[in-house]
Amino acid sequence: MRAPRANSREKILAAAADVAREAGPGSLSLEAVASRAGVSKGGLLYNFPTKAKLMQGLVENYLRDFQKALEARTAEARHESALSAYIKLSADDCERPKPSASWIFSAIAEDPDFLAPIKAFKHQLLERLKEETSDLGSLLICFLAIEGLRSMNLFDSDVLSEDEHKLLVASLLKIAG
Amino acid sequence: MRAPRANSREKILAAAADVAREAGPGSLSLEAVASRAGVSKGGLLYNFPTKAKLMQGLVENYLRDFQKALEARTAEARHESALSAYIKLSADDCERPKPSASWIFSAIAEDPDFLAPIKAFKHQLLERLKEETSDLGSLLICFLAIEGLRSMNLFDSDVLSEDEHKLLVASLLKIAG
DNA sequence: CTTACTGTACCGGCTGGACGGTCTTGTCAA
DNA sequence: TTGACAAGACCGTCCAGCCGGTACAGTAAG
The missing domain is CATH 1.10.10 (Arc Repressor Mutant, subunit A)
Structure with missing residues (x-):
């Protein structure tokens, strides 16, 4: 069997x-x-x-999926910026009230260094976005606001209402240009 | 002894x-x-x-200090908005590379509900800021960007350089008005 | 075809250690 | 005497990692 x-x-x-x-x-x-x-x-x-290998697998899986989703988004809408695609992707990811990645906390408890690949990925993403824009200030605001949105989702915090969520995304897209 | x-x-x-x-x-x-x-x-x-009581004490202590610091900031500069005070306070908090609150992860591992008071506090803070501004979109962006900044600090992520950090804060203060 | 061997994927009991919480005994200042 | 601890033995539980199996697939000689 x-x-x-x-x-x-x-x-x-x-x-x-x-x-x-x-x-x-x-x-x-x-x-x-x-x-x-x-x-x-x-x-x-x-x-x-080992448990550490499991955590590592979780991180790698997460990063792989994320990159795939981001590439799909940027590819399917060529006329908009990568930043806009990133904003929309994140908005969708955070819309449904699924923490979906609370395993991250387990990984941190096991060893904070497990987040290193995620940090590197984020840094790399920001670098890529920087190359596309002339207004660094606006980019930073958008990037950090998305980071905030993702952290809220991660902590399962529903501080924002649905309307506020939509308004935020619209405002970010306006800034992103 | x-x-x-x-x-x-x-x-x-x-x-x-x-x-x-x-x-x-x-x-x-x-x-x-x-x-x-x-x-x-x-x-x-x-x-x-009990360990739970210790975690609870950690949360209460954290919230008490935070509120005290926020009140001090808003009181010492009456001519600026509460949002600006919050931005500056958070910028200072996140400037030094001290995670300083990674005990939060321990609390989450113990029981995610320990974060409830923090969520309530954040929600309350946002409500208070909403009363002060007419531009909800800008407020949300600032609030979320700060949340992003704080989460970066919490995760000990140094994705932003010092210059970028300063530029971000300046841009946020400009938006906040 | 059959037997024998090999490697893969998986099962599940076991152990050694860590940890939360209890309890007892003692100490010292007010 | 009592309140605020110090010191630490002890217990029950949980859990990571280990290990000796097991079931099956391929394969290759006889």
Whole structure:
């Protein structure tokens, strides 16, 4: 009665994100993830020989998806700036009230250095956006405001109403030009 | 060799913040905090009968300090808006590269609900700022950009250079009017 | 075709250690 | 005497990582 489809890796990664979101970042144990993924602990450890490797996999997966989504957005609308695409992507990401990435807190608790790739990615993204604009001040405001939006979503903070969210996005797009 | 008359409570709170910052949020154990505070475990548990109470104390302390600082800023410069005061306060808070509040991650791992008072505070602050301005769009941008700045500081992300930081603050103050 | 061998993917019990919380005993100042 | 701790042994629980299996796929000799 072995599972025919092998790709346990992705199932495990998804399960880890689910557990962190639903049971809280403090409850992300290997057993919980394995159980959620329909895999034994041994099977989990086979795919990710250590918890740190699992966290690393989570980060890499996240970054890969993010980059893919960003490329798709910028490609599908050539007439607008990359900054606008980034704003819209982030607005969509943050619209639904899914923290969706609270596993990040588990990773930080494990070791803050796990965020290094994310920081590097953000830095690289900002550099790329800088090349496209002449108004650095406006770019920084937009970039940081999006960062704020993402952090609110991450912390599951619904400080903004839906109308305010839309107004914010519209205002940002106006500034971005 | 007892401490003469030092309020252990504050020492413990400060020690907890220190441990989380230096050893990482995942290493914030009662023993580590007690040792750092120069207090025995028994003494710690006398002041904070449970780890949850300690986290709660951390949050309350943080909020109290924040409100005090904000009131001081707004009071000392009556001719400028509360939003400007908030921007300047946050800029100063985030300038020095001190995460200073990574204990927040420990609190989240313990129980995400510990952030509820912080969310309420933020919401209340935004409401107060809304009453002062006519341009809601600009306010939201400033508020979120500051949130972004604070999250960068929290995650110990130095994506922005010092010059960019200054430019951002100047641009925000211009928008804030 | 069959037997024997090899590697892959996974199972699940176990252990050693860390941690939160309790409890007891002691100390010293007011 | 009491209140505010110090000191730390102890307990129960949780959890990461380890290890000895197991099921199956391929493969290749006989």
